[in-house]
Amino acid sequence: MKRRLAGLVRRKTTTTRQPSSYAIETRGCQMNVSDSGIVRRMLEKEYRETSVEEAEMVLLNTCAIRDKAEQKVWTRIGELKKEGKRVGVLGCMAERLKGDLLKHVEVVAGPDSYRGLPGLLKTGGVDARLGRETYADVRTNLNFVSIQRGCDNMCSFCVVPFTRGRERSRPVESIVAECEGRRGEITLLGQNVNSYADFTVGGSLLEHTTGFEPFVARKKNAGSAVRFAELLSRVSEAAPEARIRFTSPHPKDFPDDLLDAIAQIPNVAKNIHLPAQSGSNEVLARMRRGYQVETYEALVERARERIPNVTFSSDFIAGFCGETEEDHEKTLGLIRRVGYDNAFLFKYSKRPKTHAAYRYEDDVPVEVKKRRLNELISEFDKGRRRLAEEAVGRVHSVLFEGPAPKQPHTHWVGTNDARRKVIFPMAHHFFLKKGEDFVRVRVKETNGTALFGDIVS
Structure with a gap:
């Protein structure tokens, strides 16, 4: 020692x-x-x-x-x-x-x-000492604002608790001050961002996602914290001209009041990153994720009911310890049923100190992992193209990024709530600031990835 x-x-x-x-x-x-x-x-x-x-x-x-x-x-x-x-x-x-x-x-x-x-x-x-540091007094002037550090979830595959330490949150006032008057996009960051809790002031009761209660423990002193939904509201008031995003969340920390906040606060992006990791209950149990596929999909449905035109992104791991072909097919099925605009898809990689490294055998051959990963990517791409077609005809709020790379003299490009690239003809009566200004674009067509349309007033 x-x-x-x-x-x-x-x-x-x-x-x-x-x-x-x-x-x-x-x-x-x-x-x-x-x-x-x-x-x-x-x-x-x-x-x-x-x-x-x-x-x-x-x-x-x-x-x-x-x-x-x-x-x-x-x-x-x-x-x-x-x-x-x-x-x-x-x-x-x-x-x-x-x-x-x-x-x-x-x-x-x-x-x-x-x-x-x-x-x-x-x-x-x-x-290399882990502690309770949040750097609350440090202003970076970046679009990324760290609000929470560390993770207490201890998923069996993940090294983050060992490299980032226990969960701790910045005081709400320091976050609001850093976001004050910002334009463009603000991304609120945390290893488990929606578990945010400022215990230094009075606030709302800690709640977990409906249906997840049997799988997670409630934290002590839950009645004395400003929770994530309230923080979103405060940041929105401080930066009304910015689009607010957040990452990376855990599915267990999406109580209904957070879904309602995303729906009701106009400048919060209607896009939720919802890491699933697997579509198999058996694999999820070995991963120690704290939920089952049924509760995950129920959360997706509640989000769709409460948030019009909501989109999702996710994380998936191919070839986790003990994953069978049946488990893999279940993951393909989940991707097919939910449909994601973006996803981070990776082969399982054993990490030192994790529960999986100590207790499980990394028994899925590398070539099988590669094949399963390619199949996940293929299924994701099919869903992404379908969602692009569904976006046609709607008006999107688009953050201006500059000239379109392939048509720099005639078209502009930006991103919508779902992080899709949206390309539209230049309108010279508009004076737009890169990374700051938003335009409304009615999408007329898609190539399956990017969206194409015209500015509307």
Whole structure:
């Protein structure tokens, strides 16, 4: 135990010259994008940020959710060292490997250790202590606003609780202040974003998704928290001209008042990311997801009843431990029945420290995983094309992004609530700001992926 604790914070014994400049490369989720903004704030007074080509030290903000992501980081470390760069590793991979990385890089800092990064760059070493950090006082001016960090769900396949720690939420007032007056899009971020709870002020009672109560435990002191639905309302009032999104949620934390908030607050995107992971109850039980397929689909139906034109995205894992062909067919069936505008589909990758790594055999052959993943992708694509056809004829709120890449002189492009690309003819009497202004577009046709239409007043 003493040896493990000693590796959490360790300075190099040899003299390390302070780098004159740095660059950041960000990999992985949107939370890492937000965290890179936090790192920049921490370093801006003492260090000059520049391009990777010019920087003396390159900081890699890393992901550890799959082995493939880590292998890419190792490859990148080798490339940078061949170029003569000094390298630091931040993020989830830093938290997972800690001092083991010091054999290969100068600086290792976990997600809760960025306040100490200015000093760490001077000395070299590792600081990978998990804590209660939320960086509530740090303003990044990014469209990604971190509101909650960590995860208590302990899904059997997931390394996040070990790299991000226990759940904790930022005070509501600090979030509202950061969002005040924003335009364009605001994405509220958390490892389990809809479990948000600010216990520092009075608020609403903690509730879980209808039908999920047998599978989840209620938290203590539930009556003294501002919950996620209330936070959405507060952010909407603070930034009425912004479109509000949130990720990544858990299905168990969608009580009816949250569905109603999404429906009733006009500038909350009518798109819900609803990670399913599998369509088999047997696999879900091994994953320790805390719900069954029937309760998941009931949530989808309640969302459709309460939120007009709601769309969904999801996550699925192909080839989890013990997954049979019958289990796989059930997952294909769920994708077919629900229909998703977007999905993140991956082969299962065993992660150290997880329940699955300790208790289950990774017994699905790699070639079977690949085949099943391709079948999931194919089924998802069919549903996505069908949903694109259903979007024709409707008026969509579209965030202006600029000239359409394939028609830059005649057409503009933007994204709708479902993150679909919408392409429409230029209207020169409109003066639009990229990433800030919205237009209403009536969709007339689709190629199965993008939507095409005209601006309406």
